[in-house]
Amino acid sequence: MTSDERLSVGGPGVPGFxxxxxxxxxxxxxxxxxRAAAGGLTPAxxxxxxxxxxxxxxxxxxxxxxxxxxxxxDWFHGTPLREEFAQRMRTRYGWAPDxxxxxxxxxxxxxxxxxxxxxxxxxxxxxxxxxxxxxFLASLRRMGLQQIDFPFVDRGDGWVLDFxxxxxxxxxxxxxxxxxxxxxxxxxxxxxREELERIADLAERFDMLVVSDEIHAELIYEPHRHIPFASxxxxxxxxxxxxxxxxxxxxxxGMRCAVVHYGSETLLKRRDAEPFDLYGTVSVPGVAATLAxxxxxxxxxxxxxxxxxxxxxRVDEVLRERIPALRHHLPQGTYLxxxxxxxxxxxxxxxxxxxxxxxxxxxxxxxxxxARNFLRINFATSAPILxxxxxxxxxxxxx
Numbered sequence: 001m002t003s004d005e006r007l008s009v010g011g012p013g014v015p016g017f018x019x020x021x022x023x024x025x026x027x028x029x030x031x032x033x034x035r036a037a038a039g040g041l042t043p044a045x046x047x048x049x050x051x052x053x054x055x056x057x058x059x060x061x062x063x064x065x066x067x068x069x070x071x072x073x074d075w076f077h078g079t080p081l082r083e084e085f086a087q088r089m090r091t092r093y094g095w096a097p098d099x100x101x102x103x104x105x106x107x108x109x110x111x112x113x114x115x116x117x118x119x120x121x122x123x124x125x126x127x128x129x130x131x132x133x134x135x136f137l138a139s140l141r142r143m144g145l146q147q148i149d150f151p152f153v154d155r156g157d158g159w160v161l162d163f164x165x166x167x168x169x170x171x172x173x174x175x176x177x178x179x180x181x182x183x184x185x186x187x188x189x190x191x192x193r194e195e196l197e198r199i200a201d202l203a204e205r206f207d208m209l210v211v212s213d214e215i216h217a218e219l220i221y222e223p224h225r226h227i228p229f230a231s232x233x234x235x236x237x238x239x240x241x242x243x244x245x246x247x248x249x250x251x252x253x254g255m256r257c258a259v260v261h262y263g264s265e266t267l268l269k270r271r272d273a274e275p276f277d278l279y280g281t282v283s284v285p286g287v288a289a290t291l292a293x294x295x296x297x298x299x300x301x302x303x304x305x306x307x308x309x310x311x312x313x314r315v316d317e318v319l320r321e322r323i324p325a326l327r328h329h330l331p332q333g334t335y336l337x338x339x340x341x342x343x344x345x346x347x348x349x350x351x352x353x354x355x356x357x358x359x360x361x362x363x364x365x366x367x368x369x370x371a372r373n374f375l376r377i378n379f380a381t382s383a384p385i386l387x388x389x390x391x392x393x394x395x396x397x398x399x
Contacts, residue, residue: 013383017051017307020382025050030254036360044389045362047185047336049251049380051304056296057250060288073284076276079104081287084294085244085259092218095231097242097261101268104282106256108215109135111243114279115260116143116177118270119209125175127208129161131338131367131374133185136213148175151370152187154340158329159187161195170206178208180229183216186338186367186376188331190224200229200236209264210240218249218301220333221309230263237263248334249301250293251380257286308335311379311386322394335380339363342373344397349375357396359389 013019026037032050036043053061064070073079082102089095105111120126122144128136130149140147150166152159180199182191191199203210212229220226230237245258262268315337316330327340341349353359353375363375377393379386 014303014307017303018382018384020050020385022385025385039354039360041354041358041360042385042388042392043360044378044381045360045376047248047334047378048253049304049335050382050385051251051307051380054250054293054297054300056292056300057252057289060292061285064285064288070284073281073287075104075281078102079282079287081257081259081282081290084291085261088294089228089231093226093228093231095228097230097237101262101265103260103262103268103271104287105258105260106280106282106286107247107253107258108213108243108245109139110279111258111260112136112179112211112213113139113143114271115209115211115241115243115267116140116145118267120145120176124177125173126177126179127166127170127175128179129181129184130369131186131371132179133181134366136179136181137366137368146173146175148173149368150178152184152189154327154329159184159189159338161191161199163198167202170202170208174206175208178203178210179213180210181213182229183214183220183226183333185216185334186336186363186374188329188334188336188338190220190226190332193227196227196229196232200232203239204235208239209267210236212240212242214242214244215248215258216334217244219305219308219335221305221312221331224332226333230261239264241267246290246293246297249304250289250297252286252289252293255283255286255289257282257290308380311335311381311383312337314383314386315377315379315390318390318394323397326397335378337377337379339375339377340373341375341397346373346397349373353393353396355396357392357394359392359396361393 025033032043032046032048082099085102086097086099089097125146125148127148127150130151151162153162217226230240230242240263242261247253325343331337346352350364353361361375365372
């Protein structure tokens with residue numbers, strides 16, 4: 001049997017990806033399944049995948065435990081991730097960042113908050129794409145920063161950034177920072193070089209630091225390509241802080257390990273002037289898991305992308321067939337799809353699919369003021385569980 005036959009809808013499935021046991025998943029302690037199981041729901045909300053740990057990562061963690069190597073880490077001169085990150089960027093994208101400008105943080109939220117702490121003061125304006133990952137929006141509010149929306153709008157054939165609305169706002173409000181998320185959560189857009197260069201021009205003209213969250217960069221579907229924002233040129237790199245992690249592409253969020261590349265020497269010096277432990281340190285298992293993912297996980301990731309590609313197409317096919325009035329677009333990256341239930345007259349889609357379809361999804365105003373009628377579905381699961389999710393969603397919306 002060929003891999004294409006195993007990936008066909010209704011076929012026998014893909015070993016390791018489609019042979020998931022629902023009850024075993026429901027027994028997991030992580031937020032995704034624990035919160036759903038408590039209410040008897042099927043989860044499609046938080047951005048975790050359901051698939052087993054990639055074998056190279058499992059081996060690395062088992063070896064770590066077998067030799068009882070769980071003591072204090074020796075990270076005083078940085079982790080091996082600094083050079084490994086630089087090598088991965090060179091190999092995958094032709095970008096050659098300086099490993100000496102890389103620092104480690106526990107996750108992307110902490111990294112963003114730290115960069116904002118170093119680069120803004122209370123009351124400053126910060127631009128951010130909307131809709132947006134809710135913890136990012138919450139971080140701006142809690143830090144007393146003024147939010148300037150850089151909106152994605154639906155032009156009929158896909159999501160596009162509304163430069164015409166955004167540029168006058170930037171000229172008037174003068175944000176200190178632009179938070180860029182590419183590939184974008186939740187719309188699934190992968191920005192083109194033309195779009196990125198237009199953003200770079202705005203950043204240069206209005207002197208904005210760009211914080212580029214590229215955590216979904218390795219989850220992109222053909223023919224789309226990821227372009228690191230800092231790779232656009234030396235001047236762009238000098239005003240860019242790049243955030244990433246293996247946590248999305250290899251499902252390692254619980255390992256609490258991310259990397260930050262500081263293109264701004266001034267900002268890096270400001271960061272390093274603080275006490276060594278002020279921002280915490282990454283764990284030995286987190287570093288071991290990330291190294292295994294980046295060094296040995298490419299074959300597993302290729303299989304993963306084929307399954308996710310099949311799943312995104314399954315979601316698109318089912319929703320277009322059963323709920324033609326529902327507005328959505330095939331995501332170009334990530335394992336998330338963003339659904340507009342406004343044409344159905346549904347004001348609170350998250351509660352609707354929970355109460356009527358027994359599916360725990362995400363969406364609504366937490367993603368921004370214009371997201372009230374939107375639902376985000378996570379399709380990183382097995383074919384049978386995905387069909388269970390889709391049945392619940394379509395049942396909830398009256399199909």
